[in-house]
Amino acid sequence: MAPRANWKGFLRLSLVTCPVALYPATSESEKVSFNQINKKTGHRIKYAKVDAETGEEVANDDIVKGYKVDTDTYIEVTKDELDDIALESTHTIEIDEFVPKSDIDSRYLIRPYYLVPDGKVGHDAFAVIRETARSLNKVAIGRVVLTNREHVIALEPLGKGLMGTLLRYPYEVRDEKDYFDDIQDVKVTKDMLDLAKHIVEKKSASFEPDNFEDHYEGALVDLINKKRAGVQLPAKAAPKTSGNVINLMDALKRSLANEGESAPAAKAKESSKAAKKPKKRIEGQREMLLPISGKKAKEGAKEGTKEEAKETRKPARASARSRKAS
Structure with missing residues (x-):
C-alpha cells in the first residue's frame, strides 16, 4: 500500500502554480521495534496523561499548549491562536530563490521527501519547474508548514519528480569553533600522508547503498x-581490547601491509560466502516475526x-x- 502524503497543497513559482503532494522518502517501519511490558504479568504498559499536582487523569480535550516562563507559570496558547499566525505556506510551497546545490552546508539537511503532482492536472507546470531547475543545475528554496511549524525546504530534480529536503534554521546549527578550537595543530609529514593515501586508495570504492547491511x-x-x-542463548565472550598505538608511522606501515595482503583474500572469501549463502534479508522481517x-x-x-x-x-x-x- 502506498504511503499517505504528509502534506498536500500547491507549488508556486511566480505565477506558475500546480497542485502537489509531499511524501516521506525514507521509512523505519521495517525496523524491529519494541513495546514496554510488565515483567511480572507480560502485559503491555500504558501511559496516562495526568495532572502533575493532583495526579488525576486529564482528557485530551482539556489539554492545551503552554510556554514556561517561570517555575509553575505558563502562558497558555490555543490551537486557534496558532492557526491565526500560520503563514501562507500552510497550503503553498512558494519558491523564493534558486541556489547552487554546493552552497548548501550538509549540516542544514534534516530529512528528504518526494514531491509529486497531485492528481491529473498541473503536470505541465510541474515539469516546467523541474526541468528549469535541472537545466540550470540549481536547487529551489521554498517554505512549507509541517506539524504546525514552518520549514525551509530545498527542491531538486530527481528522475520525473522533485526531492524536497527540509533544512535547519541557523539557530539550530551549533558553531564548530566551540568544539574544534582545542584540537592541537599537528604537522603531518609527507611520508605519513603518502602512507595514509595508499591505505585510502586500497579502500576506495563506489558508493553502493545496496551493499550496506544493518548488522x-x-x-x-x-x-x-x-x-x-x-x-538457549550462549553467553557472549568479553570483547578483546587492543593496546594503544605507540608509533604512528609503524601503525601506518602495518596497516598498509595488512591491506595489501588481506584485500585479495578478503574479496575471495566474500565471493565464496556469497556463492554458498545468500545475503540475509532484513527488509520484511515482520513476515519472519x-x-x-x-x-x-x-x-x-x-x-x-x-x-x-x-x-x-x-x-x-x-x-x-x-x-x-x-
Missing part, C-alpha cells in the same frame, strides 16, 4: 527468532524446532555408520 537489525531478528523457538498466541502455539513451535533438529541430525548419523562399516 544490529540482523542480530535483533536472529535473537527474537531464537527466543521464539526456545533456543509472526506473532504466536497461546501456550499450545508456543509448544507447537518448540516441537517443530525439535523435529527439524532431529531430521537434520539423521543424515549425519547415517554417514557415520557408513564410515564405520567401510
Whole structure:
C-alpha cells in the first residue's frame, strides 16, 4: 500500500502554480521495534496523561499548549491562536530563490521527501519547474508548514519528480569553533600522508547503498527468532581490547601491509560466502516475526524446532555408520 502524503497543497513559482503532494522518502517501519511490558504479568504498559499536582487523569480535550516562563507559570496558547499566525505556506510551497546545490552546508539537511503532482492536472507546470531547475543545475528554496511549524525546504530534480529536503534554521546549527578550537595543530609529514593515501586508495570504492547491511537489525531478528523457538542463548565472550598505538608511522606501515595482503583474500572469501549463502534479508522481517498466541502455539513451535533438529541430525548419523562399516 502506498504511503499517505504528509502534506498536500500547491507549488508556486511566480505565477506558475500546480497542485502537489509531499511524501516521506525514507521509512523505519521495517525496523524491529519494541513495546514496554510488565515483567511480572507480560502485559503491555500504558501511559496516562495526568495532572502533575493532583495526579488525576486529564482528557485530551482539556489539554492545551503552554510556554514556561517561570517555575509553575505558563502562558497558555490555543490551537486557534496558532492557526491565526500560520503563514501562507500552510497550503503553498512558494519558491523564493534558486541556489547552487554546493552552497548548501550538509549540516542544514534534516530529512528528504518526494514531491509529486497531485492528481491529473498541473503536470505541465510541474515539469516546467523541474526541468528549469535541472537545466540550470540549481536547487529551489521554498517554505512549507509541517506539524504546525514552518520549514525551509530545498527542491531538486530527481528522475520525473522533485526531492524536497527540509533544512535547519541557523539557530539550530551549533558553531564548530566551540568544539574544534582545542584540537592541537599537528604537522603531518609527507611520508605519513603518502602512507595514509595508499591505505585510502586500497579502500576506495563506489558508493553502493545496496551493499550496506544493518548488522544490529540482523542480530535483533536472529535473537527474537531464537527466543521464539526456545533456543538457549550462549553467553557472549568479553570483547578483546587492543593496546594503544605507540608509533604512528609503524601503525601506518602495518596497516598498509595488512591491506595489501588481506584485500585479495578478503574479496575471495566474500565471493565464496556469497556463492554458498545468500545475503540475509532484513527488509520484511515482520513476515519472519509472526506473532504466536497461546501456550499450545508456543509448544507447537518448540516441537517443530525439535523435529527439524532431529531430521537434520539423521543424515549425519547415517554417514557415520557408513564410515564405520567401510
